[in-house]
Amino acid sequence: MKLELLEIPDIKLLYPKKFEDERGFFSETYNQKMFSEIGIDTKFVQDNQSLSRKVGVLRGLHFQKAPFAQDKLIRVIRGSILDVAVDIRVGSPTFGKNVFAEISSDKWNQIFVPVGFAHGFVTLEPDTEVHYKVSNTYAPETECSIRWDDPYLDIDWQIDPTKVTVSEKDSNAISFAEYCRNPAF
Numbered sequence: 551m552k553l554e555l556l557e558i559p560d561i562k563l564l565y566p567k568k569f570e571d572e573r574g575f576f577s578e579t580y581n582q583k584m585f586s587e588i589g590i591d592t593k594f595v596q597d598n599q600s601l602s603r604k605v606g607v608l609r610g611l612h613f614q615k616a617p618f619a620q621d622k623l624i625r626v627i628r629g630s631i632l633d634v635a636v637d638i639r640v641g642s643p644t645f646g647k648n649v650f651a652e653i654s655s656d657k658w659n660q661i662f663v664p665v666g667f668a669h670g671f672v673t674l675e676p677d678t679e680v681h682y683k684v685s686n687t688y689a690p691e692t693e694c695s696i697r698w699d700d701p702y703l704d705i706d707w708q709i710d711p712t713k714v715t716v717s718e719k720d721s722n723a724i725s726f727a728e729y730c731r732n733p734a735f
């Protein structure tokens with residue numbers, strides 16, 4: 551498995567090996583020992599999958615607060631996304647900064663986003679299916695969404711902002727300034 555660190559090195563890009571033959575391919579998409587060797591000792595307890603039908607479906611920026619904060623390991627089964635992680639750890643030298651990466655079924659890559667980051671993605675292809683592992687179970691009372699188009703965060707989603715589709719929850723998300731008044735990390 552190849553490892554690539556992004557500008558914020560806590561965010562890791564992983565490329566699991568893919569063995570292709572005339573039948574198709576085989577790949578270990580998660581292997582606890584291999585992940586541990588590259589410093590990811592997370593115990594994952596839940597797997598999630600979502601389908602987004604259109605290009606420009608934007609989900610985020612999400613996180614759960616303690617005691618249900620989550621590490622996430624995200625991959626794409628079909629299609630492609632631009633995946634974004636925002637550092638929301640007060641006191642971190644990269645507080646408020648974001649990193650992004652294209653994750654796709656063609657690239658066969660994964661992104662690891664630990665506790666302390668708000669996470670989101672936008673679909674780059676129709677019928678994109680995202681699969682991710684999380685280290686804590688869903689706890690809606692601890693869920694929080696920060697605005698994807700927050701002017702302070704100034705995220706380059708690489709898509710026409712008038713063409714995105716967001717959930718009602720995400721269109722009512724809090725601003726980053728509001729998060730800063732009552733931070734979770």
Ligand SMILES: Cc1cn([C@H]2C[C@H](O)[C@@H](COP(=O)(O)OP(=O)(O)O[C@H]3O[C@@H](C)C(=O)[C@@H](O)[C@H]3O)O2)c(=O)[nH]c1=O
Nearest residue numbers: 598600609610611612613622669670671687688717719
């Ligand atoms: C996240 C989640 C949602 N749900 C339910 C609640 C709701 O009725 C329905 C859809 O939920 P949402 O609108 O929150 O789904 P979505 O907007 O896809 O939320 C996801 O976005 C990405 C960016 C993340 O990082 C994830 O952790 C998660 O927050 O699914 C669960 O049952 N378990 C879960 O773990």
